[in-house]
Amino acid sequence: MDLIAQIEAEQIEELGKEIPDFKAGDTIRVGYKVTEGTRTRVQNYEGVCISRKNGKGIAGSFTVRKISFGEGVERVFPLYSTNIESIHVVRRGRVRRSKLYFLRERRGKSARIVEQTNYRAPKSGDSASK
Template identity: 45%
Template sequence: MSDIIKFIEQDFGADARKNFPSFHAGDTVNVHVRIREGNKERIQQFQGTVIQRRNPNSNGETFTVRKVSNGIGVERIFPILSPSIEKIEVLREGRVRRARLFYLRGRYGKSAKIKEKRHFRESK
């Protein structure tokens, strides 16, 4: 039974999976989301820190983005295969040691900051 489910998921995921950049928990991303209001459609950007990624490499994969808007924390859960996601931009790569950053919910100000990952270049 599970073989049939995996086979169907592979068929479904092959054409539906978009080419999004690689991102992890701690990264700051800008998610372009399609919003429908009546018969009109527009693209809205949701910029924040990735708190977690669930079920990697499966069709049920989701990621949670958190931002603080007017002093209130707002979190959205996006399915990777959602047709409403137009594109994902990685703005900053964060240096974290955990896969789930739920501790950010209780923090604000400087203690909620995440250090940026450094990339060193080799000298020739």
């Protein structure tokens, strides 16, 4: 492992965040910390992940798109941001692209993504014990 990858791995380990396995097409719910004056609260942002950039590294980010009051809203989140409290995968989508930017021009039924029904989450304890 080269030096940069080793430093990135140490930083990721130091943050101690559990990032679920998700990709473009999945509907995800991001719990984002919002500061209003002196109060801090968690705001949930739920939508379709339309892209992931820079993989799983410390510089990784993902874009979530949702329709709010008839307007499309996109938000880019850094993967290891300290303001992200949680990331939950609501449903898995079956897509054939890694970037779903074509959804920006689509409305209604044509913007739907088929749900992946045969997905099984990898068991977290089995591969480490063997």
